[in-house]
Amino acid sequence: MVFDQMVFEILQFGFMQRALISGIAVAVSCSVIGLFLVLRKQSLYGDALSHVAFGGIAIGLFTNVYPIWTAFAVSILASLGITKLKESTKIPGDSAVAVLLSAGLATGVVLIGLSGGFSLDLYSFLFGSILLINYNDQLMIVILTFVILVVMYNMSRKFIYIAFDEEQAKVSGIDVAKLNYLFIVLASVTVITSVRLVGVLLISSLIVIPNITAMMFGKGFKKTLLISIFIAVLSVVVGIVISYIMNLAPGGTIVIISVGVFLAVISIKYSLRIIKGEKERQRKQVSTINR
Amino acid sequence: MQEVKEEVVVVSIKNVSYNYGHSSSSSFALDNISFNVNAGDIIGIIGPNGAGKSTLFRCMLGLVDDYRGDITIFGTNIKKSKKPLQKIGYIPQQRLIDQNFPATVQEIVSLGIDGRNMRRSKEEIISAIKVVELEDLKDRRIGELSGGQQQRVLIAKALINDAKLLILDEPTTSVDVETQNKFYSLLKKLNQKNQVTIIWSSHDLDAINKVANKLACINRTMFFHGDTHEFFASSELLKMYSESIMQAHMHAHTNQKKLNNNNYPSFNVDH
Numbered sequence: 001m002v003f004d005q006m007v008f009e010i011l012q013f014g015f016m017q018r019a020l021i022s023g024i025a026v027a028v029s030c031s032v033i034g035l036f037l038v039l040r041k042q043s044l045y046g047d048a049l050s051h052v053a054f055g056g057i058a059i060g061l062f063t064n065v066y067p068i069w070t071a072f073a074v075s076i077l078a079s080l081g082i083t084k085l086k087e088s089t090k091i092p093g094d095s096a097v098a099v100l101l102s103a104g105l106a107t108g109v110v111l112i113g114l115s116g117g118f119s120l121d122l123y124s125f126l127f128g129s130i131l132l133i134n135y136n137d138q139l140m141i142v143i144l145t146f147v148i149l150v151v152m153y154n155m156s157r158k159f160i161y162i163a164f165d166e167e168q169a170k171v172s173g174i175d176v177a178k179l180n181y182l183f184i185v186l187a188s189v190t191v192i193t194s195v196r197l198v199g200v201l202l203i204s205s206l207i208v209i210p211n212i213t214a215m216m217f218g219k220g221f222k223k224t225l226l227i228s229i230f231i232a233v234l235s236v237v238v239g240i241v242i243s244y245i246m247n248l249a250p251g252g253t254i255v256i257i258s259v260g261v262f263l264a265v266i267s268i269k270y271s272l273r274i275i276k277g278e279k280e281r282q283r284k285q286v287s288t289i290n291r
Numbered sequence: 292m293q294e295v296k297e298e299v300v301v302v303s304i305k306n307v308s309y310n311y312g313h314s315s316s317s318s319f320a321l322d323n324i325s326f327n328v329n330a331g332d333i334i335g336i337i338g339p340n341g342a343g344k345s346t347l348f349r350c351m352l353g354l355v356d357d358y359r360g361d362i363t364i365f366g367t368n369i370k371k372s373k374k375p376l377q378k379i380g381y382i383p384q385q386r387l388i389d390q391n392f393p394a395t396v397q398e399i400v401s402l403g404i405d406g407r408n409m410r411r412s413k414e415e416i417i418s419a420i421k422v423v424e425l426e427d428l429k430d431r432r433i434g435e436l437s438g439g440q441q442q443r444v445l446i447a448k449a450l451i452n453d454a455k456l457l458i459l460d461e462p463t464t465s466v467d468v469e470t471q472n473k474f475y476s477l478l479k480k481l482n483q484k485n486q487v488t489i490i491w492s493s494h495d496l497d498a499i500n501k502v503a504n505k506l507a508c509i510n511r512t513m514f515f516h517g518d519t520h521e522f523f524a525s526s527e528l529l530k531m532y533s534e535s536i537m538q539a540h541m542h543a544h545t546n547q548k549k550l551n552n553n554n555y556p557s558f559n560v561d562h
Binding site for chain 2: 035039157160161164165167168170171172173214215218219220221222223224
């Protein structure tokens with residue numbers, strides 16, 4: 001009853017409603033984009049894009065433009081540029097990530113130095129400030145999530161095909177190069193919409209952890225995606241509520257909960273395997289004795 | 292009077308040459324290759340390692356465009372239009388599929404469907420899986436299957452798209468003999484029942500002899516093209532082929548030695 005009352009009380013606040021709606025939207029888009037990033041062995045792309053976003057935010061703070069808009073522009077341009085560079089020079093994907101990551105971070109550090117050091121604004125972008133989300137932020141997050149989901153739904157077969165085997169996808173008539181550009185733009189947009197939730201430094205965890213947890217269930221694509229979305233939404237909702245009740249940083253709390261779910265699933269999976277192995281051993285012993 | 296059956300050319304390869312890096316003519320991966328594949332053929336492509344079999348396939352599949360000569364598939368030059376490629380089922384050399392890749396056999400087969408309603412195609416997916424005799428494994432993840440089973444899934448994916456031409460690049464490498472035989476029976480069944488034309492590269496001469504009616508032997512240049520029994524009946528052709536294999540081995544061995552002696556860091560120990 002106390003818990004019910006507490007939840008009811010939390011939902012009364014406008015900032016909590018906005019936090020939960022935005023958080024759920026971000027959790028869904030991160031799961032969808034993240035699953036493809038993990039399957040394409042580009043898990044660290046989320047990290048690289050978020051560091052570029054950091055550079056973009058610094059440009060915004062330096063030029064007095066709303067940082068999210070500059071982050072959008074810089075991230076999309078940088079991700080398209082690095083995809084083109086990777087294509088034309090055939091540099092390995094992980095090296096491209098390293099270039100993107102360090103270039104973004106370096107730009108951010110230099111511009112922050114020029115604009116007089118760390119500010120409260122910058123802190124909120126680095127570590128997230130979901131409880132400070134205003135109506136406009138919420139609207140932007142919900143609309144962009146909707147756009148990302150519609151595009152991904154319509155293109156899902158092609159994206160799965162590319163993740164499975166890029167060469168076979170090309171032979172089947174899929175324009176892999178164009179779709180790679182589209183995907184990286186969608187990934188950039190997802191990262192920027194998530195900045196408010198968990199901050200630049202923790203975004204990649206929201207992209208990767210629910211997906212690798214879901215993949216451990218050993219299911220097909222649709223079920224894996226649904227499990228991943230469930231874990232991400234659960235982590236975000238529980239994280240926001242706990243952080244409010246216990247006065248913790250929401251971004252960090254959300255990530256800690258998703259890591260907790262990951263560890264719980266690993267533990268249960270391995271325990272079940274040990275129990276299954278033990279039962280199998282006993283069954284073999286019994287059949288040997290009976291013989 | 293004996294009726295002459297008209298042969299429909301499915302693939303026409305005319306004077307195709309390709310060299311990596313466009314340097315000297317000595318580095319040609321393919322040099323003036325020409326042959327036709329008729330509807331209903333099973334043609335085996337043989338040749339030593341490095342003979343250009345995979346390069347030829349890459350040209351035929353539109354993965355490489357900067358070759359010289361012309362490749363026509365289903366009557367269309369693929370340099371002008373890539374549309375005919377959509378009627379091809381391509382089974383690449385066997386590779387390790389990530390065990391954790393979250394896609395079931397059904398989901399992988401459904402990737403072959405293009406622009407059709409997934410729900411309506413459910414029965415078609417199952418029937419394609421039945422053709423390759425994997426219906427019991429339809430809900431298993433593809434990464435959990437054996438190498439031979441994975442290749443059969445890829446064939447089912449091609450069948451769902453009504454592929455009338457299958458291109459298989461050494462599909463049974465590192466697969467046990469029993470699985471290989473099952474695979475060859477499947478190829479024959481597809482060819483006879485489903486009228487699928489098959490182009491298939493392999494080092495397994497015995498299997499080629501049993502399954503293919505036509506044979507093309509390449510070693511960068513065209514070495515032989517004709518009926519399979521003609522090749523295997525000629526001791527001279529077989530001897531020439533064995534010699535080319537030996538030469539390829541020697542060439543590879545010499546190159547490896549050069550690399551080892553060239554002050555490059557190497558993990559190979561010369562005994």
